[in-house]
Amino acid sequence: MNTGIGGGARARADLQAYVGEMAAALVPYASPHGARIRPGLNLTHHDDAAADLEGYARPLWGLAPLAAGGGDFAHWELWASGLAAGTDPEHPEYWGDIGHFDQRQVETAAIGFALALAPERFWDPLDGKARDRVGRWLAASLHRSTPPNNWNFFPVMVGLGLDRVGFAHDRDARRTRLDTLESYDLGDGWYADGDTPQRDYYVPWAMHFYGLVYAALAGAEDPARAERFRERAALFAADFRHWFADDGAALPFGRSLTYRFAQGAFWGALPYAGVDALPYSEVRGLLLRHLRWWRARHEQIAPDGVLSIGYGYPQPLMAEQYNGPGSPYWAMKAFLPLALPAGHAFWAAEEEPHPAARPTTETPDPEAPAAELPSAVPEPAGRTVSVQPHAGVVLMRSGGDVTALSGLQHGRWARAGVAKYAKFAYSTRFGFSVPAGESGLLHGAYDSVLAVSDDGPQEEPVHFRVREVSEDPHTTPDGTVRSTWHPWPDVEITTWLTAAAPWHLRTHRIRTARPLLTAEGGFAVDRHGGPARSEGAPGSALAVSAAGDLSGLRDIGDGAARTGEVLNVLPGTNLLARRTALPTLTVRLAPGEHWLRCAVLGASPADAASWDTPPDPAH
Numbered sequence: 001m002n003t004g005i006g007g008g009a010r011a012r013a014d015l016q017a018y019v020g021e022m023a024a025a026l027v028p029y030a031s032p033h034g035a036r037i038r039p040g041l042n043l044t045h046h047d048d049a050a051a052d053l054e055g056y057a058r059p060l061w062g063l064a065p066l067a068a069g070g071g072d073f074a075h076w077e078l079w080a081s082g083l084a085a086g087t088d089p090e091h092p093e094y095w096g097d098i099g100h101f102d103q104r105q106v107e108t109a110a111i112g113f114a115l116a117l118a119p120e121r122f123w124d125p126l127d128g129k130a131r132d133r134v135g136r137w138l139a140a141s142l143h144r145s146t147p148p149n150n151w152n153f154f155p156v157m158v159g160l161g162l163d164r165v166g167f168a169h170d171r172d173a174r175r176t177r178l179d180t181l182e183s184y185d186l187g188d189g190w191y192a193d194g195d196t197p198q199r200d201y202y203v204p205w206a207m208h209f210y211g212l213v214y215a216a217l218a219g220a221e222d223p224a225r226a227e228r229f230r231e232r233a234a235l236f237a238a239d240f241r242h243w244f245a246d247d248g249a250a251l252p253f254g255r256s257l258t259y260r261f262a263q264g265a266f267w268g269a270l271p272y273a274g275v276d277a278l279p280y281s282e283v284r285g286l287l288l289r290h291l292r293w294w295r296a297r298h299e300q301i302a303p304d305g306v307l308s309i310g311y312g313y314p315q316p317l318m319a320e321q322y323n324g325p326g327s328p329y330w331a332m333k334a335f336l337p338l339a340l341p342a343g344h345a346f347w348a349a350e351e352e353p354h355p356a357a358r359p360t361t362e363t364p365d366p367e368a369p370a371a372e373l374p375s376a377v378p379e380p381a382g383r384t385v386s387v388q389p390h391a392g393v394v395l396m397r398s399g400g401d402v403t404a405l406s407g408l409q410h411g412r413w414a415r416a417g418v419a420k421y422a423k424f425a426y427s428t429r430f431g432f433s434v435p436a437g438e439s440g441l442l443h444g445a446y447d448s449v450l451a452v453s454d455d456g457p458q459e460e461p462v463h464f465r466v467r468e469v470s471e472d473p474h475t476t477p478d479g480t481v482r483s484t485w486h487p488w489p490d491v492e493i494t495t496w497l498t499a500a501a502p503w504h505l506r507t508h509r510i511r512t513a514r515p516l517l518t519a520e521g522g523f524a525v526d527r528h529g530g531p532a533r534s535e536g537a538p539g540s541a542l543a544v545s546a547a548g549d550l551s552g553l554r555d556i557g558d559g560a561a562r563t564g565e566v567l568n569v570l571p572g573t574n575l576l577a578r579r580t581a582l583p584t585l586t587v588r589l590a591p592g593e594h595w596l597r598c599a600v601l602g603a604s605p606a607d608a609a610s611w612d613t614p615p616d617p618a619h
Contacts, residue, residue, distance in 0.1 A: 034082030
């Protein structure tokens with residue numbers, strides 16, 4: 001297998017090879033006629049036929065651009081025959097009828113996309129009867145009910161494919177879907193994914209991605225809508241670039257993270273739709289650094305060549321109830337620019353480093369369009385703070401890493417949804433942890449939270465509660481996130497999170513009618529081979545990995561003195577490191593009002609010396 005993604009003209013060829021290698025790894029798991037691809041056991045809430053369709057369809061997000069751009073692949077015939085077999089009710093590999101709120105609807109989008117981009121590979125090889133069956137099966141999805149969210153884009157993608165191959169269908173059906181999708185516009189380039197507080201990767205890799213595909217393929221007949229999709233994407237780009245570290249790592253945050261490098265798909269959709277709000281040199285750098293970050297980890301995320309369920313390694317614990325063995329191949333969305341010709345300006349551009357990594361003394365022009373203005377407040381020594389009210393996050397950059405302070409969001413319906421949305425902080429370097437159970441601190445892996453328990457001193461195991469829903473979330477222009485939460489009706493906690501890069505400050509006002517045990521966690525540190533340094537002391541806790549990554553908390557409040565300790569939490573809980581050490585501050589509180597305050601540092605080896613110079617408590 002190719003070992004990297006080069007620069008210059010080599011990058012396109014390397015990405016073409018990467019797509020082919022990942023798709024070819026699935027071929028041994030395909031059914032005889034190619035419609036069912038099953039690289040593992042289906043443990044989702046949908047049936048096996050839908051899961052097998054997912055295994056077939058999701059690689060098309062990469063294979064279709066590969067074909068459209070003239071790339072080679074040894075197994076085009078398998079995917080063409082699979083399309084014919086999977087849509088034939090008389091064939092043993094039939095995918096099944098498309099129902100309302102059906103997982104099959106999700107996968108029809110990839111098939112419609114493939115027909116729109118590369119009919120010569122997926123449609124033209126079929127005979128007339130097979131084409132009729134494919135067209136009828138896809139067209140049946142156009143009037144099926146969908147959840148009121150990004151799923152409305154799936155029939156739109158189907159319609160684009162049927163348009164390209166000339167199959168008659170109800171073209172008016174897409175207008176209502178598109179009008180509904182546009183009603184989710186929040187302004188400033190942000191969308192809601194329906195009636196939900198989540199502002200996560202479904203904004204870039206779904207709402208914007210599909211909107212930009214539509215703008216590129218249907219812009220001539222629907223120019224006003226296409227222009228709105230492009231304008232919103234241009235605005236969003238100014239915020240979204242702050243979600244990526246200097247080395248290409250994206251912020252682990254929210255659900256569906258097993259889709260991995262789909263996190264960068266937005267950057268490929270911009271040039272595909274002709275959006276040049278940011279220079280192509282910058283966009284190319286954002287996408288390719290991200291893909292290189294993942295490519296360097298390919299043996300960890302795909303130990304047998306097949307993308308695993310997980311994030312930094314195979315980790316079913318973090319998966320959603322809809323993540324099947326083929327789900328991770330939504331990652332292929334990141335390869336959309338392969339549909340562009342080799343001479344396109346995107347491929348010709350020279351990569352530039354992340355804009356935050358480039359020193360500048362320029363003063364922004366107040367007359368410049370919003371998309372051209374920086375969306376971050378400069379801080380000393382190359383640090384930035386980006387306040388993003390629509391997402392309810394404040395993003396800090398220091399040492400090339402990104403930390404998000406979060407207060408708005410929650411997601412209790414998703415598996416481990418509280419951990420994915422409602423922690424205080426998320427980091428490109430340290431990721432975050434999901435609980436392995438409810439029996440105490442080691443099972444809970446309570447990084448970047450204040451965990452509280454009303455269990456008595458003699459009770460074992462101790463059960464904790466954390467912030468799940470913020471009742472009055474608010475972000476301020478100076479980089480503070482405030483929220484109030486009630487773990488019990490008679491316990492009120494108001495939390496302020498303030499950026500002080502590379503640190504952040506946490507302040508909690510606790511009003512309780514019951515005794516509480518509190519445990520506040522920093523970032524979880526990789527303890528592979530054992531932490532090089534681990535300290536628990538009155539008022540502070542510190543853990544340093546063998547590689548020099550540092551996580552620590554310093555108590556800076558005037559309230560109850562807290563005890564520091566470092567916990568070796570259960571393995572397989574953190575998204576990036578298989579085994580971690582977690583610095584934690586604990587204290588018991590009597591009924592009444594209490595104030596707890598600490599400074600929290602998560603640092604690369606380059607920033608580790610900051611531990612000896614904590615921020616001014618008056619910050």
